[in-house]
Amino acid sequence: xxxxxxxxxxxxxxxxxxxxxxxxxxxxxxxxxxxxxxxxxxxxxxxxxxxxxxxxxxxxxxxxxxxxxxxxxxxxxxxxxxxxxxxxxxxxxxxxxxxxxxxxxxxxxxxxxxxxxxxxxxxxxxxxxxxxxxxxxxxxxxxxxxxxxxxxxxxxxxxxxxxxxxxxxxxxxxxxxxxxxxxxxxxxxxxxxxxxxxxxxxxxxxxxxxxxxxxxxxxxxxxxxxxxxxxxxxxx
Amino acid sequence: xxxxxxxxxxxxxxxxxxxxxxxxxxxxxxxxxxxxxxxxxxxxxxxxxxxxxxxxxxxxxxxxxxxxxxxxxxxxxxxxxxxxxxxxxxxxxxxxxxxxxxxxxxxxxxxxxxxxxxxxxxxxxxxxxxxxxxxxxxxxxxxxxxxxxxxxxxxxxxxxxxxxxxxxxxxxxxxxxxxxxxxxxxxxxxxxxxxxxxxxxxxxxxxxxxxxxxxxxxxxxxxxxxxxxxxxxxxx
Numbered sequence: 426x427x428x429x430x431x432x433x434x435x436x437x438x439x440x441x442x443x444x445x446x447x448x449x450x451x452x453x454x455x456x457x458x459x460x461x462x463x464x465x466x467x468x469x470x471x472x473x474x475x476x477x478x479x480x481x482x483x484x485x486x487x488x489x490x491x492x493x494x495x496x497x498x499x500x501x502x503x504x505x506x507x508x509x510x511x512x513x514x515x516x517x518x519x520x521x522x523x524x525x526x527x528x529x530x531x532x533x534x535x536x537x538x539x540x541x542x543x544x545x546x547x548x549x550x551x552x553x554x555x556x557x558x559x560x561x562x563x564x565x566x567x568x569x570x571x572x573x574x575x576x577x578x579x580x581x582x583x584x585x586x587x588x589x590x591x592x593x594x595x596x597x598x599x600x601x602x603x604x605x606x607x608x609x610x611x612x613x614x615x616x617x618x619x620x621x622x623x624x625x626x627x628x629x630x631x632x633x634x635x636x637x638x639x640x641x642x643x644x645x646x647x648x649x650x651x652x653x654x655x656x657x658x659x660x661x
Numbered sequence: 662x663x664x665x666x667x668x669x670x671x672x673x674x675x676x677x678x679x680x681x682x683x684x685x686x687x688x689x690x691x692x693x694x695x696x697x698x699x700x701x702x703x704x705x706x707x708x709x710x711x712x713x714x715x716x717x718x719x720x721x722x723x724x725x726x727x728x729x730x731x732x733x734x735x736x737x738x739x740x741x742x743x744x745x746x747x748x749x750x751x752x753x754x755x756x757x758x759x760x761x762x763x764x765x766x767x768x769x770x771x772x773x774x775x776x777x778x779x780x781x782x783x784x785x786x787x788x789x790x791x792x793x794x795x796x797x798x799x800x801x802x803x804x805x806x807x808x809x810x811x812x813x814x815x816x817x818x819x820x821x822x823x824x825x826x827x828x829x830x831x832x833x834x835x836x837x838x839x840x841x842x843x844x845x846x847x848x849x850x851x852x853x854x855x856x857x858x859x860x861x862x863x864x865x866x867x868x869x870x871x872x873x874x875x876x877x878x879x880x881x882x883x884x885x886x887x888x889x890x891x892x893x894x895x896x897x
Contacts, residue, residue, distance in 0.1 A: 454693055454709040461690075462757070472761060472878060473690040474861045521698070525708060625710045627863025642708060 438540045439617070439654055440593040442584050445546035447481065447603035447624025449528040449643060450556040454625070455518040456480055456511075460487075463510035467503060469495045477625060481604035483547055483577030484508055512552055524559050525623050527644025532560065534647055540655060541591045543567035545583035547606075567591060578606040581614035588616075599653055601646065605634035619653060621646065674776045675853070675890055676829040678820050681782035683717065683839035683860025685764040685879060686792040690861070691754040692716055692747075696723075699746035703739060705731045713861060717840035719783055719813030720744055748788055760795050761859050763880025768796065770883055776891060777827045779803035781819035783842075803827060815842040817850035824852075835889055837882065841870035855889060857882065 447453040460476045471491055479487045488504050491497075499507065535542045543566060546553050550570045557568060567590035574582040581595065588595040600611035603624025611618035612635040620631030620639040628639045638653065640646040651657050683689040696712045707727055715723045724740050727733075735743065771778045779802060782789050786806045793804060803826035810818040817831065824831040836847035839860025847854035848871040856867030856875040864875045874889060876882040887893050 451708050451710075454690060454697075454713070457690055458694070458757070465757075470759070472687050472859055474687075474859050474878075477690070477861050521694070521701075523706070623708055623710050625713055625861060627866040629865030629869075630863040633865075642710075 438538065438656065440588065440591050440598045441535055441540060441542040442545050442587045442595075442598050442600050442616070443532075443542065444481065444600075444602035444604070444607045445544055445553055445556050446548060448601055448607070448621055449525055449532075449544075449560055450522060451525050451623065452515075452519075452522045452556065453477070453480055453603070453623075455522055456515055459511050459514035459518065462514045463507050464491060464495075466510055467497075467499070467507060469497055471495055481547055481578060481602070481606045481624070483571060483580075484549075486577075486579075508549075512549070515552060516555075519555050522556075522559070525621075525642045525644075527642060527647050529560055531643040531647040532562075534650070535655075538655065538657065541593060543569070543587040543591050545569045545587040545600075547571045547577040547583065578604075579609040579613070581610040581616075584610055584614055584616065603631075605630055608634035608636050611635060617653065619646065674774065674892065676824065676827050676834045677771055677776060677778040678781050678823045678831075678834050678836050678852070679778065680717065680836075680838035680840070680843045681780055681789055681792050682784060684837055684843070684857055685761055685768075685780075685796055686758060687761050687859065688751075688755075688758045688792065689713070689716055689839070689859075691758055692751055695747050695750035695754065698750045699743050700727060702746055703733075703735070703743060705733055707731055717783055717814060717838070717842045717860070719807060719816075720785075722813075722815075744785075748785070751788060752791075755791050758792075758795070761857075761878045761880075763878060763883050765796055767879040767883040768798070770886070771891075774891065774893065777829060779805070779823040779827050781805045781823040781836075783807045783813040783819065814840075815845035815849070817846040817852075820846055820850055820852065839867075841866055844870035844872050847871060853889065855882065 443449055457473050457477050461473055464471055479490050492499055548571055550572050553570050567587055569583050569586045571577045574586055576582050584600055585595050588598050596615040598616045599619055600616045601619045603621045608618040617637055618635045620636030621642055623642040631639045679685055693709050693713050697709055700707055715726050784807055786808050789806050803823055805819050805822045807813045810822055812818050820836055821831050824834050832851040834852045835855055836852045837855045839857045844854040853873050854871045856872030857878055859878040867875045
């Protein structure tokens, strides 16, 4: 053990910054239909795939895209109403939502290995809390939500704030996400981006957005931690 | 008009064979959650993205994939129960489902241009009928469903049967679908495959599966019919 500790001090392990929805929690599809329901309540008809590909952006950027696509203008009050309706619709389906395979095991393994990790999610705290509870993530883990920063993804602010809490440089961190917005944020901050298929993007989309590697889900990532420079086994 | 008619006789227009869910109807995301609900009722936990990428296969191939992935064996009776629960869960959400943008206009335009078209869907008739009603598709249109053939997609049997009803060779047809299973079926039958993003696959996935062109949705396809050899305007 002492030998291993010393080796790790010489070559510090990278820290991991995780997105939440679609990366650790299987909630993207429920979010899509919740946004769809909220948009329809304001007579904005957009296709599910269009919403899907914009999940994970900040709410305001996403709603801008929806306004551009539909040709509708919304004022600040209507946008707040939309966000509230989305949260309400999502909360109605949150009982169906579960952690993705391997999510808890992956976080536990990182902790065991002494690899720092944190969460950076565009979601507002109210929506994110239920997911954090599912993963058993308590006060001891740095969690940055959309409420905490001026600009959410694809701005890298969320991940900058998360890295800061871990006292790490973001450019020495690994950003794990399921959407191209996570990977764009990673690229802009010179962090290593890892993509997961669990949010429903195709592998090529994630690679083209800058993913160094793409895994199916947290379980698959856990089985390949050594491919991203985490020293998993004792040295011989 | 007579001149145009003659020209068309010399160079017959291709016929169009359409998939239904995710291609003309925005129903893939509701189908995903309906399968998820049905699988969970049998204590089979699979991620939504995994189900998403297998929608559009025949039910039996899809359920084989689910069994392989989950390590569970299901007997014939359980598989039938699963299918029935999926239909029931989907029917509960069918009120939210709508035609994709441009779907009705595209079909109308093909009819106006004298281009034959038909529907080939893996869905069983019971589930498909609601979608056909939404599109205003009546008895006059050849519709081949999963009930009508021995083997559904990615076997090309559905499209073979649809082309036969139009009295066309399948290899002179254009197959339009949102999933790689449509495009695999098209390739196997030497038909021209066109992909639509409307089912939530990424563009590269569809191109790699053989799509000659990928459009966003039926509306986008309608605006680019001349790219696939349909004579849209009068000759000068």
